[in-house]
Amino acid sequence: MEFLNNPEFGEKLVTLMAALALVIQIAMVGQRSLIMNIRMYGTQSFLLGAIAGAIAHFNGAWHIYIAAFLTITVKAILLPILLERLADRIGIRHEIEPILGTPVSIVISGALTFIAYIVGESFYHPGPGAALGRNTLAVAISIFLIGFFMMINRRKALTQVLALLSLENGVFLAAICLTYGMPLIVEVGVFFDVLVAALVLGILVYRIRENFESMDVSKMRRLRG
Amino acid sequence: MFSLNVLFSGGLIAYAAGAAAGLAGFRAPRAARVIAFSLALAGALLEIVAAALAIFAPATSTWSLPFGGALFSWTVRLNPLSGFFNLTLGVLAAAASIYSFGYVRHMEGKRNVGSLAFFYNLLLLSLTLVFTAANAFFFLVAWEVMALSAYCLISFEHEKAPTRRAGMVFLIMSHAGTGLLLIGFLLLARASGSLEFSSFHQLASTMSPREQAAVFLLFFAGFGVKAGVIPLHVWLPAAHPVAPSNISGLMSGIVIKTGIYGMALVFFDFFGLPPVWTGMVVLAVGVVSALLGVLYALVEHDLKRLLAYHSIENIGIILIGFGAALVFRALGKPELAALAFIAGLYHTLNHAIFKCLLFFGAGSVLHSARTRNMEEMGGLIRRMPVTAACFLLGAIAISGLPPLNGFVSEWLTYQALLAGFGSSQDLTRVAFPIAGALLSLTAALAAACFVKAFGISFLALPRSDQAAEAHEAPFSMQLGMGILAACCVALGLGATWFLKVFDPITGAALGVRMSARLAAGNGFALAAGTAHGGTVSTVGIAAVLVLLSALPAMLWFVWGRSARRVQGPTWDCGLPGLTAANEYTATGFSKPFRMVFAALYRPKREIQHEYEVSPYYPTAVRFESEIEAAFEKRFYKPFQEALMGMARRMRSVQAGSIHAYLAYIFVALILLLLFGARG
Numbered sequence: 011m012e013f014l015n016n017p018e019f020g021e022k023l024v025t026l027m028a029a030l031a032l033v034i035q036i037a038m039v040g041q042r043s044l045i046m047n048i049r050m051y052g053t054q055s056f057l058l059g060a061i062a063g064a065i066a067h068f069n070g071a072w073h074i075y076i077a078a079f080l081t082i083t084v085k086a087i088l089l090p091i092l093l094e095r096l097a098d099r100i101g102i103r104h105e106i107e108p109i110l111g112t113p114v115s116i117v118i119s120g121a122l123t124f125i126a127y128i129v130g131e132s133f134y135h136p137g138p139g140a141a142l143g144r145n146t147l148a149v150a151i152s153i154f155l156i157g158f159f160m161m162i163n164r165r166k167a168l169t170q171v172l173a174l175l176s177l178e179n180g181v182f183l184a185a186i187c188l189t190y191g192m193p194l195i196v197e198v199g200v201f202f203d204v205l206v207a208a209l210v211l212g213i214l215v216y217r218i219r220e221n222f223e224s225m226d227v228s229k230m231r232r233l234r235g
Numbered sequence: 236m237f238s239l240n241v242l243f244s245g246g247l248i249a250y251a252a253g254a255a256a257g258l259a260g261f262r263a264p265r266a267a268r269v270i271a272f273s274l275a276l277a278g279a280l281l282e283i284v285a286a287a288l289a290i291f292a293p294a295t296s297t298w299s300l301p302f303g304g305a306l307f308s309w310t311v312r313l314n315p316l317s318g319f320f321n322l323t324l325g326v327l328a329a330a331a332s333i334y335s336f337g338y339v340r341h342m343e344g345k346r347n348v349g350s351l352a353f354f355y356n357l358l359l360l361s362l363t364l365v366f367t368a369a370n371a372f373f374f375l376v377a378w379e380v381m382a383l384s385a386y387c388l389i390s391f392e393h394e395k396a397p398t399r400r401a402g403m404v405f406l407i408m409s410h411a412g413t414g415l416l417l418i419g420f421l422l423l424a425r426a427s428g429s430l431e432f433s434s435f436h437q438l439a440s441t442m443s444p445r446e447q448a449a450v451f452l453l454f455f456a457g458f459g460v461k462a463g464v465i466p467l468h469v470w471l472p473a474a475h476p477v478a479p480s481n482i483s484g485l486m487s488g489i490v491i492k493t494g495i496y497g498m499a500l501v502f503f504d505f506f507g508l509p510p511v512w513t514g515m516v517v518l519a520v521g522v523v524s525a526l527l528g529v530l531y532a533l534v535e536h537d538l539k540r541l542l543a544y545h546s547i548e549n550i551g552i553i554l555i556g557f558g559a560a561l562v563f564r565a566l567g568k569p570e571l572a573a574l575a576f577i578a579g580l581y582h583t584l585n586h587a588i589f590k591c592l593l594f595f596g597a598g599s600v601l602h603s604a605r606t607r608n609m610e611e612m613g614g615l616i617r618r619m620p621v622t623a624a625c626f627l628l629g630a631i632a633i634s635g636l637p638p639l640n641g642f643v644s645e646w647l648t649y650q651a652l653l654a655g656f657g658s659s660q661d662l663t664r665v666a667f668p669i670a671g672a673l674l675s676l677t678a679a680l681a682a683a684c685f686v687k688a689f690g691i692s693f694l695a696l697p698r699s700d701q702a703a704e705a706h707e708a709p710f711s712m713q714l715g716m717g718i719l720a721a722c723c724v725a726l727g728l729g730a731t732w733f734l735k736v737f738d739p740i741t742g743a744a745l746g747v748r749m750s751a752r753l754a755a756g757n758g759f760a761l762a763a764g765t766a767h768g769g770t771v772s773t774v775g776i777a778a779v780l781v782l783l784s785a786l787p788a789m790l791w792f793v794w795g796r797s798a799r800r801v802q803g804p805t806w807d808c809g810l811p812g813l814t815a816a817n818e819y820t821a822t823g824f825s826k827p828f829r830m831v832f833a834a835l836y837r838p839k840r841e842i843q844h845e846y847e848v849s850p851y852y853p854t855a856v857r858f859e860s861e862i863e864a865a866f867e868k869r870f871y872k873p874f875q876e877a878l879m880g881m882a883r884r885m886r887s888v889q890a891g892s893i894h895a896y897l898a899y900i901f902v903a904l905i906l907l908l909l910f911g912a913r914g
Contacts, residue, residue, distance in 0.1 A: 109894065125905060132912040155905070162897045170893075 020068030024061050028149040028183065031057045035153045035176060036119045039160055040112045044169065047106065048093045051176055055085035058179055061146075062186055077186070077197045084201050089175065089208055096212045097168065100219055106169045115163060119156045126151035146187035154180030167218050171211040178204055239296055242285035243313060243367075246325075249278030250360035257352030264348035268339050271352030275359060276332035282363060283325035289318030290736055297369060297433070310431060312369030315739035316504070319580060320366040320496045322736075323587045326722060327488045328359050334595050334715025335481045337708060338602060342479075351391055351479065357384040358485065365493050369432040371420040375413065378493070382409040382461075385490055388482045389474045401473035408470045412460030416497075419453035422446060423505065432504070440507035447506075451513050454501040455520075462494025464554065465524040466866050468547050472531070475546065476539035476607060480598020483539060487546040488591035495553055495583050502561055503576065503744040511565040511663060518558030522670050525551025525677040530835060533684045533828045534862050536821045537607045538597045541688055542590065545633060548677060549586040553579045555670055556648050559655055562666075564745065566659050573741040573749045574764060575651035580737060582644035585726060589632040589641060592719035596626035599708035599716070600692065604701045609821045611699040612692040618705040623693045625716040630689045632723045634682035638773035638780070640726035643761065645678060646771060647753075650763035657766065680828070687824045696815045727773050731758040822860060829862070837863040 013019045034054045041047050059082035066074035108115060130148030157177030161170050182200070253274030260267020289296065295314040335355070342348050361384060364377035386409070390402035420430070426442055427434040439450050456467065463471035471491070475483050502509060502517075528547030535541040556579025563572035599622040600615060601607055616623040632639035635646075652674065655667030697703035707713070726733055731754035738748040752764035760772035807813045829838050843857040844850060888899075 125909070129908045129912040151908075155901075158897070158901050158904070162894050162901055 015068075017068050020064055024064050024187070025145050027057050027061050027064070028146045028187070031061075031179070031183065032123070032149045032152055035156050035180075036116065036123075038172075038176060039115045039119050039156060039163075042106050042108075042112075044097055044106055044172075045094065047169070047172055048090050048097070051093075051172055051179075052086045052090035054176065054179055055089070056082055058183055058186075059086060061183065065186060074186070080198070080201045081182070084205055085175075085179070089205070092208060092212065093168070093172065096215065100168065100216065107165050108163045109165065110163055115159075118159060122155040122159060123148075123152040126155055147184060150180050150184035150187060152180070153177075153183060156180075167211075167215040171208065171215060174211070175204065175208065239285055239288040239292060239313060240298060242281050242288065243311075246278040246281035246285060247360060247363060249274050249281060250356045250363065253278065253356035254353050254360065257349045257354075257356060259349075260352065261347065261349040264343040267349040267352050268336070268343065271349075271356060272332045272335045272339070275335075275352075275356050276329055278356075278359065279325045279328035279332060282321055283329065285313070286318045286321035286325055289313040290315045290322065290739055292318075308370055308431070309373050310369040311364070311367045312432065313367060315743060316496075316499060317366045319584070319736060319740055320492065321363060323492065323584045324359070324362050324366065324489050326719075327485060327587055327591050330591065330595075330715045330718045331481050331485050331488075332715075333718065334484070334598075334712050337711035337715075338479070338481045338598060340709070341602065346391070351388070354384045354387045354391075355482070358388060358482075358490070362489060362493065366496055371424060371430040371432070371435075374432075375417060375420065378413060378416070381490070381493065382406075382413065385409075385486065389478045389486070391479055391482070392477065395477070397473075398477040401470070401477045405470040405474040408460050408467065412457045412467075415453045415457035415460075419450055419457060419501075422450050422453070432500075435505045437505070437507035439501075439505045440509065444510070447510065451501075451506070451509070451516075454497065454505075455513075455517070458494040458497035458501070459520070460494070461491060462498070462550050462554075463491050463524075463547050464494075464520050464550060465527050465547060466870055468524070468528075469866055469871060471547060472535075472540050472543040475543035475594075476537060480539070480594055480601055483542075483598070484591035484594035487543060487594055488587040491546060491550060492583055492587055495550070495557075495579075498554075498557060499576075499580070502557060509561050509565050511562060514558050514561030514563075514565055515663065515666060516558070517554050517561055518666060518670055521551045521554030521556075521558050522673045523551070524548065524554065526673055526680075527835075529677050529680045529684060530828070530832055533680060533687070534825050534836060536609050538600065538609050538612075538688065538692060539594065539607050541609075541684065542593050542597060545593075545681065545684070546586075546590055548681060549582065549590065549633070552645065552648060552674065552677070553582045553586065555579075555674060556582060556644075556651065559648075559651050559667070559670070562663065563651075563655065563658060566663075568658050569745045569747045570749070570752075571651060571654055571658055571765065573737075573745050573747040574647065574654070574753075576741060576744065577734065577737045577749060577753075578644055578647035578651050580740065581647060581730075581734070582641075585632065585640040585644045585723075588719050588722045588726065589629045589639075592625060592629040592716055592723065593633065595712065595716045595719065596622055596629060599712055600705070602708060602712070604699075604705040606699065606701055609688065609691045612697070612702045613695050613699075613815060613818065614693070614697040614702060615705055616693040619693075619707045621713045622708055622716065623689075625713075625720045626693065627689055628720045628723055630685035632727070634685050635678040636682065637771070638727045638777040639723050640730070641723075643727055643730040643773060645674070646761070647763070648674065650765060650768050654763065654765035654768060683828070687821055691819070691821045691824065695818050696813070698815045698818065728777055730773060731755075731761055835865065837865070839863070 031054050034050050034057070038047055038050050038054075041050065059078045062074050062078035062081055066072065066078060110118070127148045130151050154177055157173050157175075157180055160173035161177065164170050164173060253271045256270040256274060257267050260271065292313070292315075295312060297310060297312045299308045299310050339348055339351060342351070358381060361377050361381035365374065365381055368374035368377050386402055386406050389405055390398055392398050393402070422442075423435050423438060424430050426446075427438050439447055442450065460467045460470075475486050478486060498517075502513070506513075525548050528544050528549075528551055532541050532544035532548065535544055556575045556577075560572045560575035560579065563569075563575060597607070599619060600612060603619065604612055604615065606612065628639065632641040635641045649671060652667045652671040656664050658664060658667075697705075708716075731750075734750040734753050738750050742748050749764055753762055754760075755762040755770050756772065759774045760770050762768060762770045804811065804813065829836055839859075839861050841857075841859040844853040845855040845857070846853045
């Protein structure tokens with residue numbers, strides 16, 4: 011089991027998992043089923059947790075283990091369960107209605123990935139011992155941008171919440187691969203934040219539906235000045 | 236110096252205590268009125284003494300109030316210029332406080348007297364600080380407190396829609412002006428590295444020409460809004476009439492003078508040797524304001540609006556003095572500059588006094604006849620003799636007739652302009668006789684206007700029931716007016732002695748002391764102090780007037796006692812039974828001016844006859860006449876429309892769609908990322 015302590019192997023492993031996370035993100039853009047989307051989000055979060063674990067292992071930073079553990083429990087297990095329940099309660103199980111069609115969305119996602127690589131390249135100034143970031147940062151930015159694009163592209167508030175969460179995954183990935191883990195208190199704070207945000211948004215979505223008889227935010231146009 | 240600072244601070248404390256008393260007295264209007272206005276009076280008297288000491292103090296007293304932080308200090312500077320403006324303020328504040336005892340009394344129980352007293356004292360406090368602040372930041376703070384308390388006072392009778400609207404216009408324009416001042420001060424502060432006024436001394440003249448122009452224009456426009464120069468005047472005729480009359484007097488008397496103070500400060504302290512064109516601009520704006528102000532006043536039938544337009548006119552006259560002073564200074568004629576500067580400052584004081592007096596008179600009329608419309612007054616001289624006498628004195632003074640104070644300052648302005656023609660050889664000198672001619676036109680029109688204002692309001696028969704039932708104002712109001720009327724006489728007759736006040740001011744600004752040269756005949760006559768200047772004696776004119784008015788009595792005493800006397804109604808030409816309908820109306824009086832200046836007024840007239848049998852026997856005639864509000868229509872309306880149009884176009888950005896908002900953020904983010912990646 012020599013390779014388990016080889017940093018080169020670690021880097022490849024992290025890059026591979028990051029790439030998988032990106033693939034999942036793009037698949038989420040194309041996927042129309044809400045439940046599938048929630049589960050893909052869970053999978054993506056699990057991959058992130060695994061990345062954090064790998065970084066913790068290969069860099070010997072113990073506190074990232076906690077981040078990894080939190081990621082997996084909160085984002086990969088807790089949030090998907092909450093969201094599925096919410097979807098159940100509201101009574102929609104399938105059909106996200108995006109504004110743009112799947113092919114166009116996928117092309118845009120590709121373009122965004124391209125932009126992310128351009129941007130990531132220039133922001134990446136590796137220090138000594140920081141070999142991980144190169145591709146991972148670009149992937150993180152892609153996930154972030156695509157998540158943002160999903161938010162714009164979807165009509166229903168619940169699906170936007172989901173897009174926001176996956177966007178946050180991008181932020182998390184960028185943070186962890188650039189800094190090898192922020193101070194623990196920051197990460198705990200971020201987790202708590204995401205959890206609260208998801209809960210609040212869930213309630214909000216429920217209320218929107220009660221009041222407007224729809225979750226379609228494009229019907230909320232009356233709210234302007 | 237010590238006593239000066241103590242007196243000054245004592246005045247400030249009295250104002251602050253008055254404001255506190257007003258606040259405390261929300262539930263007890265009578266106590267609030269008596270205590271708050273007594274404290275204001277005490278503060279005003281202390282400030283008068285402090286100001287007089289400051290003018291003649293051997294050195295400028297500069298010290299800081301015990302507040303402030305690292306960024307700025309609450310520096311107060313008591314120099315002759317601020318002393319002079321504080322003196323003006325103190326006199327008006329004293330008279331206004333006395334006047335308010337009676338004027339505010341009838342509001343008890345109907346309106347919130349406590350809040351009026353609070354904002355009144357706050358206004359006086361902030362005005363004192365505006366005139367003495369010596370730190371740009373502190374100045375702007377005092378300036379804003381002044382603007383806001385003035386706004387609250389203007390909107391005091393806020394249940395009326397025009398009042399609210401006027402207050403809003405004032406607030407908007409005032410803040411736009413403050414914005415310009417802020418930029419101006421920042422430009423100066425960048426050059427000096429400090430916000431203290433002492434570091435700005437003659438600083439502007441060391442800047443590049445472009446920066447000089449920017450500083451000059453910013454301050455001129457910023458202070459011009461408050462002063463009410465045309466075309467930045469539109470708030471003034473709206474706001475001054477709707478305020479309670481004691482406040483209108485202060486607004487027209489001293490609040491708009493803060494603009495004049497600011498200009499004096501910038502032009503004669505911050506600028507060393509100004510470029511010639513700045514003086515020309517001030518002169519031109521002054522002439523236009525004076526002439527248009529009086530022309531609009533002529534066709535006004537609302538007594539207080541008429542007075543408000545006259546404020547614009549008089550601000551114009553003051554600016555003519557200032558503009559001439561700037562030109563002379565640029566041409567290297569300090570004596571002439573001092574003469575013109577003195578003329579402007581003296582007119583500032585005089586206008587403050589007689590305009591306040593006139594507003595108080597209008598307030599007394601409003602108080603007892605309950606109308607501002609001159610067409611509903613008439614015959615008030617019999618019912619309100621003291622008010623009428625005071626108003627008449629004010630009217631004579633504002634018309635620039637000898638021997639009162641308005642005459643002296645306008646005469647000095649003329650002398651400066653006349654001397655200006657010989658001051659240089661280039662084309663700029665042509666401006667002076669033109670300005671002089673237009674100034675005399677202005678003065679003549681002002682006299683015509685006040686013949687109308689006094690004649691229609693106070694003479695002949697009452698035109699309405701309210702006017703017929705009018706009664707004289709309470710004693711405190713009479714006293715307030717009487718003090719100001721006495722000032723008008725004193726500043727007219729004692730001008731040569733009073734002019735000594737300006738020695739320290741011109742000495743500091745221009746290095747010239749003029750008072751000895753302006754006095755002739757042991758101080759009983761005014762001299763221009765210029766090469767071919769004139770001489771005039773207000774005391775002599777007054778003596779002749781008194782003698783001439785005594786002459787008929789003497790003639791009657793000598794010859795007339797034996798003659799037969801018949802008493803009959805006046806003006807009825809043998810046909811008895813004159814009614815108010817036979818009287819000359821204000822509209823009729825100003826008709827010739829409407830015709831002559833039709834190009835300016837663009838009068839609109841609509842006459843409708845209603846008849847039943849034949850058009851020759853109308854049952855009713857409806858007549859409507861209005862003049863065009865040229866500046867509102869041609870200058871502000873297009874601007875406002877453009878602004879609103881732009882806002883409407885901008886509004887489509889605000890689509891109300893969450894997706895659109897997200898897309899904005901998204902696009903901005905990507906652009907920023909690419910921008911960052913490029914760099």
